[in-house]
Amino acid sequence: MSRLRVENVSLSFGGLQVLSDVSMEAGPGEIVGIIGPNGAGKTTLLNAICGIHAPDRGRIVLDGTPVGGLKPSAIAALGLRRTFQTSQLFRGMTVLENMMAGMHLGTHSGLFAAAFRTSAMRREEARTIEQAHAALRYVGMEQFANHPGSALSFGQQRIIEIARTLIDEPRIILLDEPAVGLSPPRVDELTELLRRIRIEKGVTLIMIEHVIRLVMDVCDRVVVLSSGGVIASGLPDDVRRNREVIEAYLGSEFDAGRAQSQRLV
């Protein structure tokens, strides 16, 4: 059974049709890349999956549960996490506290347990701190645990955000352009990290990415969106050779060769 199934989803904002009849699926432990030109509806698709927008038509099914119309927090409770295009670390918290905030759903102490620091609550806090450190160690960022998140560089913040999605044993992680603004050596590190996450955590990753090298290196399958519709999907190498995809990206056949050498390699 697939872990995520998007069936014929359509979504419009006012008169603007942003997604039309989009279908895709992702199995357990798979990495699926979503690519496409700017304005193709990639982020909107992610927002629809995580509950920020409810689809007008179609179904989104997570592990057999239809999630269309549920709130983001309810979908998060089903084991879905995401990162955003811009850093969404909480600025008033240290890196460690940010990680602990990521354990919100994995912990259950209420107001009174917290106020009286019951032994169950203190055990839970200790476990949360331990897990937060473990997740930071996993991505090699433990030395920054007590720094304010906002004091880190952009690339470090992105990695910590990925660590925050990992802390609570999620089933699906949506990544919105994880490599944006990273230099080539950092992209290599990210590639390595994503592979490791897939192998060791068994989590499904769905990733929007413009850095084609990263997509080709780590994705099992690629879905190409253009103008709100899926124009191709399949193995990275097949998609890369697909004529329609090349046209969507590069316009016409005329300068395909030149642009391919610049953008796609």
Add this chain to the structure above:
Amino acid sequence: MSRLLGCRSLLGALFICLLFLPFGANPYWLFVGNLILIYIVLALGLNILIGFAGHLAFANAAMFGIGAYAVGLLQVRLSFPYWLALPSGGLIAMLLGTTMAFPALRLSGIYLAMATLGFAQFTQWVFLNWETVTYGAGGFRVPAVDFSPLALPPKIGIYYLSWLIAVSLVAFAWNAMSSRIGRAFVAMRDGEIAAESLGVTLLHYKALAFAMSGVYAGIAGGLFAGLLDYVAPETFDLFQMITHKAMVMVGGIGSITGSVIGATLLVLLLEALRAFKSTQEIAFGTILLVFVVFCPGGLVSICRRYLPHWQEPLHVAQHAAILPDTDSGDVSDSPPPPARAEL
């Protein structure tokens, strides 16, 4: 030595001083000490809502008034004893405060400020004009709280009751904010969408923030009614609200110790300027402006800079130095400006 200069020891020292104040103080200083205790509760309640949960609400003075009126009227109209009226007043303020979470689900920033300000003005209008219940513009007298079973004179009794409540509510806020609830509040403040995508249910935590803030203000109102034996509508006006805001800003927004420091210092300042009523407002406006412009983190941000052991939950340096660039491989070597999730 410097280990002792943390915020817990400062809070401890302040509350111990306040504990022994009645032994050396004349009635006036006892009254000032009691005001400090009440304003600590008020500033703390407001800071939970504004500083931690990030809701720019302007109804704290109204909640304070609702608490005072509820506790007073329950005693006068329904002959409740004070010990029953006080928690009931807190409960009523909590319930009314919680209803404000519903507009806060849709409104934020200046719009929420306007909506809550409207609520505050409406409350003021009810105090003034619903004369059959509230006694109108003249206010009403409340019987002195009876502490005779404890063999305490009323003023000493209300002082120690305030002390006990202030200490408990500071501890309550400290523990709650250092738990997953505090983290959910701050997450909501720093990025609603990111918080929600980590599973923070906005309705629940907004309601909780407004409820906590309402209880704090309501209980403070009940203590205030017990302290003055008198409740009048003009006490709970806009200046009252600005006073609470100034306490939060001067002490430190999003800091529990800050609320305590701000409340203490500003009550003392208010009293020092009491002889010159109009200068109070000028002084408060100036202080608020100076802190907003030159010291937005409040006094605690200065303490934190110079005292290494000054550690509070969920309160990292607002203007933290950028780390040495260990990550020169990045395209951008400084953090990007704060940005909301792109939708």
